[in-house]
Amino acid sequence: MKKIALALAAVAGIAATGAQAQQNYPNRPITMIVPFAAGGPTDVVARIVTDHMSRTLGQQIVIENVAGAGGTTGITRAAQSQPDGYTIMMGHMGTHGAAPALYPNLKYDPTKDFAPIGMAAGTPILIVAKKDLPASDLKGFIEYVKTNADKVNQAHAGVGSVSHTTGVLFDSIVGTKPTMVAYRGTGPALNDLMAGTVDFMTDQIVNVAPQIQGGNIKAYAIATPERSPALPNVPTTKEAGLGDYQVSAWNAVFAPKGTPNDVVAKLNDALVKALADENTKKRLLDLGGVIPSAEEQSPEGLQKLVDSEVARWTPVLQAAGAKAE
Numbered sequence: 001m002k003k004i005a006l007a008l009a010a011v012a013g014i015a016a017t018g019a020q021a022q023q024n025y026p027n028r029p030i031t032m033i034v035p036f037a038a039g040g041p042t043d044v045v046a047r048i049v050t051d052h053m054s055r056t057l058g059q060q061i062v063i064e065n066v067a068g069a070g071g072t073t074g075i076t077r078a079a080q081s082q083p084d085g086y087t088i089m090m091g092h093m094g095t096h097g098a099a100p101a102l103y104p105n106l107k108y109d110p111t112k113d114f115a116p117i118g119m120a121a122g123t124p125i126l127i128v129a130k131k132d133l134p135a136s137d138l139k140g141f142i143e144y145v146k147t148n149a150d151k152v153n154q155a156h157a158g159v160g161s162v163s164h165t166t167g168v169l170f171d172s173i174v175g176t177k178p179t180m181v182a183y184r185g186t187g188p189a190l191n192d193l194m195a196g197t198v199d200f201m202t203d204q205i206v207n208v209a210p211q212i213q214g215g216n217i218k219a220y221a222i223a224t225p226e227r228s229p230a231l232p233n234v235p236t237t238k239e240a241g242l243g244d245y246q247v248s249a250w251n252a253v254f255a256p257k258g259t260p261n262d263v264v265a266k267l268n269d270a271l272v273k274a275l276a277d278e279n280t281k282k283r284l285l286d287l288g289g290v291i292p293s294a295e296e297q298s299p300e301g302l303q304k305l306v307d308s309e310v311a312r313w314t315p316v317l318q319a320a321g322a323k324a325e
């Protein structure tokens with residue numbers, strides 16, 4: 001009898017410690033894994049929102065860039081981390097939408113292996129090219145790419161990344177197959193685009209907007225129904241004659257599956273407060289980011305989005321002949 005009482009007391013003690021830990025959460029710095037190189041769109045969105053989130057949580061959020069395999073290396077590491085709220089991640093339409101179609105042996109299921117926290121930013125996609133590429137409009141660019149298919153090269157951030165997924169979609173609609181050049185993120189890819197050592201890419205607005213505004217790269221079109229207020233002179237793909245190419249990406253915060261509900265709630269509260277903060281909103285909007293709706297900022301809304309994105313991208317990528325790893 002005594003042994004059972006002792007065992008029960010021990011279990012109760014552990015449970016109490018666990019509950020206590022959750023109650024005090026966070027009482028040490030949090031790591032956010034960004035699955036691409038520093039300086040790219042996912043890193044930029046992560047640093048902007050965590051800058052404010054850390055103030056609400058009262059703890060530093062340390063960004064750890066873990067690049068590779070189109071973002072799946074970093075997300076796999078994050079998915080397998082302790083579900084205690086001290087390791088979270090910034091995923092996106094590639095890692096949590098397209099990846100299952102391209103990685104048959106993916107070590108995580110985007111729809112099951114995470115505790116969604118909320119969307120951080122919508123990121124419209126642009127078709128951008130090196131400054132001295134001869135074509136002055138999208139029609140001319142498409143002509144150029146098709147005529148010079150054997151020498152044109154297209155940058156992306158690894159199979160399954162947003163730039164790869166949206167790039168494959170663009171190529172399949174246009175009917176071309178440029179040489180694909182993989183980078184550890186579209187931050188480094190953009191450097192080569194500005195240097196003229198890679199010809200074009202499809203990338204998220206928060207990465208390319210400043211360089212378009214600065215005239216350092218060319219933007220042929222934005223693949224959303226409306227123009228971006230941040231880039232009013234860039235035509236939509238519809239206006240530019242490629243209306244079939246409609247695609248936008250998103251970046252969102254996730255924790256590993258099994259993260260306690262009250263920890264998820266604290267992380268979501270900090271994200272929602274960040275996206276309500278005028279300065280944080282301005283930083284995202286100035287880069288052409290789209291502030292998510294209240295539904296998209298919720299864990300339930302993000303779960304619904306991931307479920308629909310995985311279902312959407314699998315047939316699209318298979319039809320586009322995207323090569324699985």
Ligand code: MLT
Nearest residue numbers: 040042161162163185186
């Ligand atoms: C990045 O941050 O480098 C991008 O999100 C990569 C991509 O998915 O294209």
